[in-house]
Amino acid sequence: MKSSRLTVARKIAIAGMMALVMALSLSLVACAGQSDEEILRDAITKEFKSMKELDASAMADLKAGTSGADFSQFDMTAEKFYQGWLKGFDYKVDSVKVEGNHASINVTLTCKPMNTILAAYNIDGNMQSAMDITKTKTTSIILPYEKYENTWNPGPTYNDELMKVLMGNPVASGTLGNSSTSGTSSTSSSTDSSTSGTSGTSNTSGTSNTSNKSGS
Numbered sequence: 001m002k003s004s005r006l007t008v009a010r011k012i013a014i015a016g017m018m019a020l021v022m023a024l025s026l027s028l029v030a031c032a033g034q035s036d037e038e039i040l041r042d043a044i045t046k047e048f049k050s051m052k053e054l055d056a057s058a059m060a061d062l063k064a065g066t067s068g069a070d071f072s073q074f075d076m077t078a079e080k081f082y083q084g085w086l087k088g089f090d091y092k093v094d095s096v097k098v099e100g101n102h103a104s105i106n107v108t109l110t111c112k113p114m115n116t117i118l119a120a121y122n123i124d125g126n127m128q129s130a131m132d133i134t135k136t137k138t139t140s141i142i143l144p145y146e147k148y149e150n151t152w153n154p155g156p157t158y159n160d161e162l163m164k165v166l167m168g169n170p171v172a173s174g175t176l177g178n179s180s181t182s183g184t185s186s187t188s189s190s191t192d193s194s195t196s197g198t199s200g201t202s203n204t205s206g207t208s209n210t211s212n213k214s215g216s
Contacts (some may be wrong), residue, residue, distance in 0.1 A: 006122045013114050016081060017166045019065025021108065021159050024051065027144075028152040037096045040103055040145060040152060048091040048107075055081065069096045074127035084131035085112055094140070101147040102155075110138040113168025141163045 028043050030036060050058040063078045070077050088109040097104045112134045120130035141164065144155025 005125060006118065008073055009118055009121055009179040012066075012073060013118060014069065015066045015069045016085065017114060017163060019052065019062045020166065021162045022161060025050065025070055025154045025158060027154075030147070030150045032150065034204040036098045036103065036147070040095055040098070041096045042108070044105055044143075045093055047118070048093075051086065052089050052091060054086055054089075071195070074121075077128060080128070084128055085114070085117065087131070088112065088136040090093050090136075094113070103152065103193070105143040105145065106140065107143055108138060108140045109165045111165060113137050114166055115168040123172060136164075137168065141165060 024047055025044055026047060028039055030039055034042075050187050059079060059082065062082050066078060069078070071081050074081065076084070088110065089112075094106040094108055098107075100169045112131065115133045116137075117127075117130045120133055121127050123130075143161055144156075145152045146155050147153075194199040
């Protein structure tokens with residue numbers, strides 16, 4: 001039945017999206033010689049670039065985040081899933097604003113909305129075809145960061161903002177647990193793109209598990 005097929009597909013897709021979100025959720029240690037703006041911009045740029053290129057490190061993070069997902073349901077490997085989804089993935093760090101211990105990073109992301117992919121998949125059950133025909137969408141979002149004891153951590157709406165872009169529609173606040181408890185509010189806007197593409201990451205848990213990386 002289509003409904004059962006879509007339910008299974010959605011669970012795997014959500015695991016993949018969460019893996020990507022977790023891979024992009026960084027804790028950054030401030031260091032001498034760089035301003036907070038530089039630390040945040042450089043680190044965000046590095047990680048998003050890794051996902052855009054879908055290099056070995058990015059793929060390893062995504063596969064680790066979805067180690068329990070059965071991509072054979074789509075007649076695909078994890079690599080093929082992420083390569084198909086993230087084809088056309090792109091980013092631009094538009095601005096970084098720091099006010100005391102709070103920061104707002106304005107980022108424009110381009111990717112294939114998972115809801116659109118799933119809708120296409122539900123028609124004929126071919127995930128590769130669904131990814132191939134899905135066009136990318138460009139969305140501007142604000143990612144919040146908060147500084148505590150010399151470390152910048154993602155704010156409480158960080159995960160939700162990323163998931164809005166990856167899913168293609170609003171996600172109820174708080175559904176993707178984040179380690180931070182306070183932060184700046186964020187807004188997003190989007191436009192459709194004529195480019196198609198794929199690439200991806202995954203995680204099987206909705207709980208944020210940010211990685212510690214030096215901003216130096």
